[in-house]
Amino acid sequence: MCPVRNHVHRVRCPRGPNDPSCPPLRVKRRSALKAFGALGLLATTSCSGGARGSAAHVRRSESGRVNVVVTTPILADVARRVGGDHVSVTSLVPSGADPHSHEPSLRNIRDLAYADLAFTNGMLLEQQKLLRTVSANLPDGAGAPIPVAENIEKYGGVLRPMTEDLSLDTVWLGMRVEGSVGDQDGFVTLETTAITGPGRTAAFVTETFGRVTRVADSAAEGARRGGGTHGSCGSAKVFAEGEPTVGQLGAMELPQQAHTHLSWAFTEPGRYSMELRAVFRGETIATGVVHFAVGIDANRAALALGPDAQVLDGGHADITADVARRVIVLRADAENGPREYDPASTVVVVPAKALQELPGGSQYRFLGRPGDQMYLLAQAVLGKHVHGDIDPHFWHAVPNVKAAAQVMRDHMAKVFSEYASAFQANAHDYSERLDRLEQELRAAYGSLPKSRRGLITAHDGYGYLAEHYGLKVEGFVAPVPGTEPGLQQRQRLARAIRDLHIPAVFVDKGTTGRGNVLQQVADDAGVRVAQLYSDTLDAEAPNYEDMMRHNARTITDHLRE
Incomplete structure (x- = not known):
């Protein structure tokens, strides 16, 4: 029996978790700390109602490590590479879960309550309810969460718009x-x-x-x-x-x-x-x-x-x-x-x-x-926009992750200045690792004949990969996850597979509904279906570098056939 539940009032919005009127999940600090103490989660807890963030600084001074909270497993991996032994990194979205649909949990609230610094992906990757929960529960001393995607251009990263149609x-x-x-x-x-x-x-x-x-x-x-x-x-x-x-x-x-x-x-x-x-x-x-x-x-x-x-x-x-x-x-x-x-x-x-x-x-x-x-x-002046919001899946191009590491390096150094030189050295080492990864990926994708570089995927999440490594997105089931395709879109995918002689299509690891649609189209066309990592990690690919290598092997092996 979990006494913490008695201290939480969770509101479910009838119009969905992304509705602007949906309130963030927030736990009163006094009640939350008492509850955590009852669970044995804290050795000592101050419930005096003092300044927000005091408990986080107590924990930091006892452990000698600072607490960094991020929203996704990919960001968590980058933060660990930059922070090294001086940081303890927690991802609010667990490995294997979809950041597009993850709703905040009580455990997320606990992690946020003790954060010294928080990073989000931004560009509408996460549910708005999760983002509002992050902002509402960070201690005052942690400052505002840093949206990584929105900062990478300052460090040489490149953002692309998503395709609406x-x-x-x-x-x-x-x-x-x-x-x-x-x-x-x-x-x-x-x-x-x-x-x-x-x-x-x-x-x-x-x-x-x-x-x-x-x-x-x-x-x-x-x-x-x-x-x-x-x-x-x-x-x-x-x-x-x-x-x-x-x-x-x-x-x-x-x-x-x-x-x-x-x-x-x-x-x-x-x-x-x-x-x-x-x-x-x-x-x-x-x-x-x-x-x-x-x-x-x-x-x-x-x-x-x-x-x-x-x-x-x-x-x-x-x-x-x-x-x-x-x-x-x-x-x-x-x-x-x-x-x-x-x-x-x-x-x-x-x-x-x-x-x-x-x-x-x-x-x-x-x-x-x-x-x-x-x-x-189409006529260019029909008035219908081709591109909409910025594509949040920036990490599918390695140079963007190098830029993200620099974003984290500078914000960590600003908040934890005593470790600035360590963060600088870690980021430099990681950048060199990413340079080697970039060379591997360019060689792998470059080995594909031009006639074998067409991607058909579950959603528009691989635009950075295609643009940066010389592939071409020939179709996807839906622009964003959770959108059901119509009959016309299914027919368009089937014609693309047939007319372009596409040997395989790709679904996201762990997908359900949107992956099944593409599975049906592929079965009807008699082509193979392979799985790619889109926006999460798991035991088979526990870090960003493994994820990118897996995707490169999967794509080149299946398109070359």
Whole structure:
């Protein structure tokens, strides 16, 4: 029988533990200390109602070690590496448990009551109820909890936004006119002269109040199959699948030095090519062909264009008629300014994750019936955001953990200045260990062929891993844990596995519902399922380095097959 329960009033919120109105779990210090004494948890306890934190400092002086409380096992491992023999580290979320769903316990309250310093992950990884409980029960002398993720950028860490809608996380492809020719007030017309591919292709603009204007359409009135095509078609025949469609397939007029955003729809997976010409006052001033890899492995498809072919798979890009130079190029935004691609040796990627259902509006009937599935490169100005909150799973890139160790080092040294030199030395040693780990991981992931680097996972928790080590997230069950996928998302995952020849999918260690969905999809597709460590540790991987090595072995072994 546990007398401590008599001193706790636990409130359960009908709207869930993350509801802002849900109060933190808090125990009055006088009652808690008496209860702990009854359990034999403390040799001596002061119940005089003095300043908060006095008991923690008494325990520190007797043990010679300071008490650091963190929210997750991964943070606990980093804190132990930095603190060494001078700290006693406690994780509120136990090993093997999910920090996304962990609710505070009475034991957590006890640990917080004696903390000298506390670290949280932050960026909405932990439940709000847990975070409020941490803040409410820390002694005054411990100060406010330190959100590690929110501080790593000061030390060279890199944060990334989470993807709200993976189907929109693609290249945004528009049209542009660069330079000037003749009368600068004149318009340049970009005409589509031929489209080749296994299905229908359309490019369109969504205007005010949802009105749709078609710019190119392989099923346009007057289109015909086969026959002669524009002179630039040679490379299109090499790359694209199927018989070309020619005729009046659509056009767009643009003022010089102007551009527009477009949506692009493809009904079937495969290789497509679109031929265009730029016309000014009846004269053809430039021609070109743009290649698309739709729902298939773009790197493999690009080999049809030659060994030096490039892949364009993200960011803002435009099919650009450079009228001064009389060429058509692909121009994409880059960190150091616009980057130019030769369309004859470039593949624009329409990934499997871009598969969507056609909406019910009458303006889309030219593409098919409501509910029909097609691959869509979305218009960049539709108003729907691709990215939302910052991804909290920063530790899947080793340099971010190096930064986290420095965050902890400096805050520990500030609070426990007598051990500052030890913390500095420990952090330095740990940084060298992480450097060696980073080299191992880069070698392991770098050994995978480019066509074998696609990840399909249970949730959007491996973005740092993919971005940092050259992998690509091709799909996940849900953006965040606990979100049930719809039928469309299941179909999208199944098509991605099939069209990209994905040999294995990955679930989180210890997952239940969200892992089972991916298990069902994998069973139907006949591919293997492997387990990764997402945000916790266990006996098989008791520390961060073991966790990262396990994930690297698991991913490379299963994707290489």
